[in-house]
Amino acid sequence: MTWQDYTHDMQRCTRCSYCKWIPYRYMRNTDFIEGCPAVARYNWHAYAAGGKFNMAYSLLQGRIDIDDTFLDVLYRCQMDGSCDVSCKVQQDIEPLQLMQELRIKCVEEGKLPPPHLMVIHGLRKEDNMMQSLKSDRGKWAEGLDVKDLTVEQAEVVYHAGCRYSFDKELWPVARAGLSLLQKAGVDVGIMGAEEACCGGRAYELGCSGEMEKYAQHQMETFRTAGVKTLVTPCADCYACFKVLYDKIGRELGIEVFHITQYLERLLKEGRLKLTKKVPLTVTYHDPCHLGRLSEPWVHWQGKEIKVEGQMIVHDPPKKFRRGAGGVYETPRNILKSIPGLKLVEMYRIKEYAWCCGAGGGVIDAYPEFAVWTGAERLREAGAVGAEAIVSACPWCKRNFLDAAKETGNDIKVYDLIELVEKAI
């Protein structure tokens, strides 16, 4: 699909503005009913998904060009998919896919905000999104007794991802995740310095070719290593391996798990036992890439037809991705099984969760906006009486830590792995 393939959607966006909010059915506290961070922060309609439809339609008609304003509006967006869920409560149109294709169009025309250009240059040179040296990639695991899959074989590859690999403050989480698997007796290894970026974030920036390249690389690497299963503690990587590779027809051919899914399995099998009390009131933040964006890709080829006079349907019927197929219950099940821990829910959860702020490249190009978005989430966590906010993605944890620091919020920020580790 190209951006022009969404002409129908551009025409049929009604300007209902539902994309700006969480679905009304789930609104409860009027302080927390906005869904789209970009329009909440910048106000102009252009920042909402509806505005993107409008911009695309004007571009199509030659009324506007891709100029700096266009780029700014398009990239001040976490691509978190909240708009997509709210829109598709009532519509059969694809806001998020259009935004993705618009970004691809920008890149094809050689237009990308400068901070993203630097990140992509770094990726091309060092195989990571953190503008760090490839040779440093495996340092997070130094001292751990773990198989090196470049020279040994194991059933499971533990893919740390770029953020965990290079964000030193988060290394304990990456290490704890691996240790939990080892404690449960999982035959697990890592690629160390040879681990490469999944390419998902690059794809979200519009660099579709980069992701294709990395997909091919990962397929070959895992085949050579002989692994059967991939476990990642990074929600971004998970959504990329699970959904985006499938979208572009590059399935890994091995089982893919987010670590929360794998831990739940280990807990159910009794290979891990949560016995220690963790007396804490926590709230769970659904990472977008583990939640609504991890809904399996639906391949469809067909055409629109009219029935019953003017009703627009698809032949064959098309199943729209409306966010319900994300991973929502698994992390909650784990948290609920931790002794002494009390889980309280925020007002915006699951399909309609507020983004942490880091996604879509915002953390790189617009750090102030990323922090603002994260701070909003911390405010919500505080409003439901949580002592700590728990997520299951290093990008969320990073951004929440930054937001807490910037705003002087003393709420604790955990990854779910850390709480499981405490409970064992």
Add this chain to the structure above:
Amino acid sequence: MKLAKQEYRALEYIVGKEYITQEPAILDTYNQVWGNQFFFDDKHSTRPSAVVLPASTDEIQAIVRVCNEYGILFKAFSSGFEYLSLALEKEKGILLDLKRMNRVLEIDTKNMRAVVEPYVSVYRLQLEAAKHGLYTGRIGVGYSAGVVAAECCHHGCQHTMVFTSGYGRNVLGVEWVLPTGEVLKMGTGESGGELFSADGPGFSLRGILRGRTGANGGHGIITKASVKLYPWYGPAEWRQSKEPGEPPSRGQLPEVPDGYKVFIPTFANIDDALEAAVEFCHAEILYALSIGMLGTAVPPEGNDEEWAMLQNLEAYPEAGEVSRNSLVLIIGGQSARELQYRQKCVLAITEKWGGRFLPHFNEPEALARSFVDMIWSNGVPALRVTGDFLPSSSSPDGSPDMLKKLAEREAEISRRYEQSGAFYSVRNVKRGISWRPEENLSTGAQGISVALYDPYDPASLEAARRFISELFDPRGKFQRFGVPARGGCLQIESVTHVHQNWGPRYDNYDLWLRKIKKMLDPKAVADWSAYIPPDYPHYPQEGGYVLPSYGKK
């Protein structure tokens, strides 16, 4: 048309650099609204010269003064989700996006009123008011619509009007920036008090502010409004939920909340249903009433799922007839005894007119779904079916005879178009008009005839235009009471033939409207695309009948 440098700077000085734009990429997100294809043969209406995001009455007043000084047309909006809400009659014009004016300023529980800024949505106020045991009426266009737009500027209809009355009746006082830039505090506000009563001491002007159909921005900008609230018998907070894996559209209340009951009786024919509706209204027991629109079905996930569902209707050809002859009756009460009394009335009147409670309409989950739709609105899922729809709103006097007469005439017209394939129509299902009675039918009712058409199918679009012209009946064949409206606006085109054709039939009301417009807006700077032009353009006529002008910018 770009503003001159000094014009732009004057506006920028008021709101600050961050809150004004003339970037084409952003401006073009302020001229694309559903229905535009119907009016203009184009998704885009006129591109505004600039858009501003004011934060206060002072800023708005200053902006309007600049508009007067430089002859710039202006229009303000909240959600912008309405026909012509962003359309400008001239190329030198600006839009005021009121998103930053977003506060619920007061909920006065003792006097049952709220004071809100323009961007506060109806559903948001409903959530806030419920905490205090209060409620504001549902709005037809859905939950994102603004309270101020609904109450002060616009015409619409909804199922709770039997209890909360029509929008115009709920305005208690406003802060109003006139097209000249003067600030008028209507009602008690004008005399130095709070915005407590719209009718004085001090100027009333409620009729001039909005009348029945609203000036839709043609009279300036309301920056603050005090609106009536009504008792809410439900919980202070509620949760609509769904099972994991179900699409978000499935979120529902598990049951009708305590404090309310819902009944859906079905009658033998439309005559009995309407007679019963009148009697229910005269008993003054209802919290909400719908005639012919039930809201009991599980919300479909999308068109494909809906179509799959509809195919089963082939085995149930009388489905449409059954819905058409059914009523939704919602009652509420502060005590069990009050509720019991109302229930007793409902059952007695239902029995008198031979109503039956069909199980599939009256099972608890179906009733809960209907409650949600009638009390808060399910939004506008109709827009998904074909891409657009035309709700034509006729306003009869509320007598069963008039309701019936219009129901039959309008259903016959709709049917003709549906059968031609120009509109969406479910095979074998005869659809009807749905009604929202006002104030227990003492002041009338609003009937909605809906055309679901595809604005990007030329034949369907053309049929929609013919349909609306026929339904609007500007030659007066139906002899109905009241000027019809298309959805929320009186207008059905940017400079309407309806006023020109209907005015002479109704005491030349249009001349008065134009006089008021000229008096309030001597420099003609408040956009009139959904109101009345200061002067009529010369549109083609046919035997003294002014022809419509759809498809012209």
